[in-house]
Amino acid sequence: MIKRMISFVRPLIPALILSLLCGLVAESVQVVVAWFTGSMLSQSAFSINSLWLILIFIIVGGITAFAEQYSGHYVAFKILATIRNLVYQKIQKLAPAGLDQKKSADLLKMVGSDIEAMEIFYAHTIVPLFIGLIFLVGISIIFAIVAPAAGLIYFLCGALIGIFLPLYKANKIKEQNAELSKVQGKIQQQMFEAIMGRDILLQLNAVPVKVDSVEKEYHSEAKVSQKVGFLNWQKNWLKLIILIISWVLTAGVLITQAYPFSTVLPLLLAFPFAFKPVEALAALSDPLSKGFGAAKRVFELLDTPEPKTESADSVQIGQIKxxxxxxxxxxxxxxxxxxxxxxxxxxxxxxxxxxxxxxxxxxxxxxxxxxxxxxxxxxxxxxxxxxxxxxxxxxxxxxxxxxxxxxxxxxxxxxxxxxxxxxxxxxxxxxxxxxxxxxxxxxxxxxxxxxxxxxxxxxxxxxxxxxxxxxxxxxxxxxxxxxxxxxxxxxxxxxxxxxxxxxxxxxxxxxxxxxxxxxxxxxxxxxxxxxxxxxxxxxxxxxx
CATH class of the missing domain: 3.40.50.300 (P-loop containing nucleotide triphosphate hydrolases)
Incomplete structure (x- = not known):
């Protein structure tokens, strides 16, 4: 499925590369500014020129961050327009016989929220994934050049936060998101039926009963949402604890190995900023599982066999006699x-x-x-x-x-x-x-x-x-x-x-x-x- 989703990106690879390069620059600027500020503080070397240089870095970071977001969303919206057109064309080809077994609410959810959920993959997954992996390797090497122990700690901590922790929580979050999508589908179906059958409900004074039924589904949705929220809360706290421990370890190693203050302070200030792209990897598991679930449903529709009603040599017909x-x-x-x-x-x-x-x-x-x-x-x-x-x-x-x-x-x-x-x-x-x-x-x-x-x-x-x-x-x-x-x-x-x-x-x-x-x-x-x-x-x- 991932391979199929990536296939939509091929015509837009230049825009995707631009988004990747701009993202790398924007994230790098934050680390550079933190390092540069630490160097000036450790050496008491503040000057107007250095402040101007920091301001230029910040401006460059802002521009490239905007460019990364713009080009990333450009890719996402282009692809989503393509997918939405494919879905509409498929529905048109399946209609009416091929849609007999499809629920109206499920189709509405698909052309709406499901396709929008796929945006997560294209706008907030592909580029952040590569940026996170490049940062994990690149910053580990840079830190290792300055202080080998700091580079090792950063790599291990980054891998734990960005790779192993999301993988550990992925299956649980995937199960809960699948259940959440199922409950939301039931709610949409009930709401759709209530709207279409409003006259009958009013006539038979059955509105309170229908409202109670919908409320029960909403309570079910709330319970599942709480489970998803709790899993994300657990993940965020574990991530924070790992970050604090790794920062303290790095500080302890640098101090015990008697590194000069001019090396320790810049590295410790830059250390947390270097984790931002890696943290983005950890944040992908929940929205990514929703996006994959949505993509699975969309592709199932696209792969639905079309009713065979046409022959290869069909003829046009005029007025029916x-x-x-x-x-x-x-x-x-x-x-x-x-x-x-x-x-x-x-x-x-x-x-x-x-x-x-x-x-x-x-x-x-x-x-x-x-x-x-x-x-x-x-x-x-x-x-x-x-x-x-x-x-x-x-x-x-x-x-x-x-x-x-x-x-x-x-x-x-x-x-x-x-x-x-x-x-x-x-x-x-x-x-x-x-x-x-x-x-x-x-x-x-x-x-x-x-x-x-x-x-x-x-x-x-x-x-x-x-x-x-x-x-x-x-x-x-x-x-x-x-x-x-x-x-x-x-x-x-x-x-x-x-x-x-x-x-x-x-x-x-x-x-x-x-x-x-x-x-x-x-x-x-x-x-x-x-x-x-x-x-x-x-x-x-x-x-x-």
């Missing part, structure tokens, strides 16, 4: 039980078909297969006489509008909710479409009309009005196949009639309605009943 389903059988890749068994039906342009059945009977699965979410056996589904497997998925989706039970309203203006950023639609077209779904009068009364900002939580739109808005969007963006997946199950009779009437009168392509309410099927030319994965035709007549 007919759909044929012949002896279709299907079971999900992760299950052994068949969801659909010998399904047969057909629809042609201008026809409205309805499939009724209880939840879990396979209705939505059938729709997903027609939309090419999953691979099916050859010639099980044909569109315009072409095997579904041979049809380009993107061109197929361009011909389909899919309305679900929950209306998708974006936090934006009504205009943008309708056009989705397509500037080719004029206001006259928008008002005409809104009139067809009986929303024009309502929106005309809003202070800003089409430019009024709405959202799924905006009380200006009821559930029925929000569903009618999504239907208006479907009618505006021309398609030849409209899929209605329980579109009226949560609506009152009035909104249901408005929506069904608008579809019957204004949509001229193929319509397939999935529902468990018989009242919704009045507009259908054909009705099938889905039960235990089997489809039985119940109605075959033209409805006026």
């Amino acid at each position: 007919d759909i044929e389903v012949n002896h279709l059988n299907f079971k999900y890749p992760s299950r052994d039980v068949e969801v659909l068994n010998d399904i047969n039906f057909s629809l042609r342009e201008g026809e409205i078909g309805g499939i009724i059945g209880q939840s879990g009977s396979g209705k939505s699965t059938l729709v997903k297969l027609i939309m090419k979410w999953y691979h099916v056996k050859p010639n099980s589904i044909t569109i315009n006489g072409t095997d579904l497997d041979q049809i380009d998925r993107d061109s197929l989706w361009e011909q389909i509008n899919y309305l679900t039970q929950e209306p998708q309203v974006f936090s934006d203006t009504i205009r943008q909710n309708l056009t989705l950023g397509n500037d080719s639609f004029n206001d006259e077209e928008l008002w005409q479409i809104l009139k067809q779904v009986q929303l024009s009068e309502l929106i005309e009364q809003l202070p800003k009309g089409l430019d009024e900002v709405v959202s799924s939580t905006d009380l200006q739109l009821s559930a029925g009005e929000a569903q009618r808005l999504t239907l208006a969007r479907a009618l505006l963006h021309k398609s030849s196949f409209l899929i209605l997946d329980e579109p009226t199950s949560n609506l009152d009779i009035l909104n249901e009639k408005i929506i069904l009437y608008a579809i019957k009168k204004h949509y001229h392509g193929i319509v397939l309605m999935i529902t468990h309410r018989e009242e919704s099927l009045g507009i259908c030319d054909y009705v099938w009943k889905m039960s235990d994965g089997r489809l039985i035709q119940e109605k075959n007549e033209s409805v006026t």
Whole structure:
């Protein structure tokens, strides 16, 4: 995994080298200033020139420290942008079938906090690691030239603080961070579900119960965080004790071996400053384990096999004229039980078909297969006489509008909710479409009309009005196949009639309605009943 993470750095090696050199200079300046100050104190050699020289060193140290941070974060942000793009592209390739088993909260955490946690490796690990190791060896040699015993003590102490102590604590911190990430994932999932199901929670007065459940998870998170904090506290105290002991040992060795004061004082003043880069190594274990855990989850997503729905010689499809389903059988890749068994039906342009059945009977699965979410056996589904497997998925989706039970309203203006950023639609077209779904009068009364900002939580739109808005969007963006997946199950009779009437009168392509309410099927030319994965035709007549 580390090798894979480092592979992202290759195009940015010059910036990384610059960060390393600047970091070495910045850290070295602190040691030099401390040594130089000790030399002046031991020899009472203060002068304006020496003070100016110290000031110049400090300025150089500040500039190089800034340059090291700037170039390091430049590398990190460039790499994180690359990784984030890869994750978004992978999600796009996996969607929708490949994300069926993924939790929404986990995906949100991944594109947010997980990718940001990887910044630790790129901005605060690679360069500090090399600086710490170079300092450990380089300063040991320099101190050994002045006083061999001091060089040996510094090396042993630095290795203990920067290498052995972090390794000793690494496994424990890794376990606790993994547990912490798991608990945080549960909290995010619960919060996500609470927000999405807020109406049900309020309706059933279940908010206190949900709050208690979330609070329990927060208490679990606090306990794990305390364990991580305690491990870091232990590590910091051990580090401080080792530093004090090593400094005292160095002072004792220098004094007992009768080194001159002009050598002892500069070395003792520079000694603690020389540990700063080595201390940075010791501080890497906790954030590094979080970064590696995040990287593991990101790479697991990137390595997820993509559903095979495209053939090498796929063809573009135009307007959908007919759909044929012949002896279709299907079971999900992760299950052994068949969801659909010998399904047969057909629809042609201008026809409205309805499939009724209880939840879990396979209705939505059938729709997903027609939309090419999953691979099916050859010639099980044909569109315009072409095997579904041979049809380009993107061109197929361009011909389909899919309305679900929950209306998708974006936090934006009504205009943008309708056009989705397509500037080719004029206001006259928008008002005409809104009139067809009986929303024009309502929106005309809003202070800003089409430019009024709405959202799924905006009380200006009821559930029925929000569903009618999504239907208006479907009618505006021309398609030849409209899929209605329980579109009226949560609506009152009035909104249901408005929506069904608008579809019957204004949509001229193929319509397939999935529902468990018989009242919704009045507009259908054909009705099938889905039960235990089997489809039985119940109605075959033209409805006026």
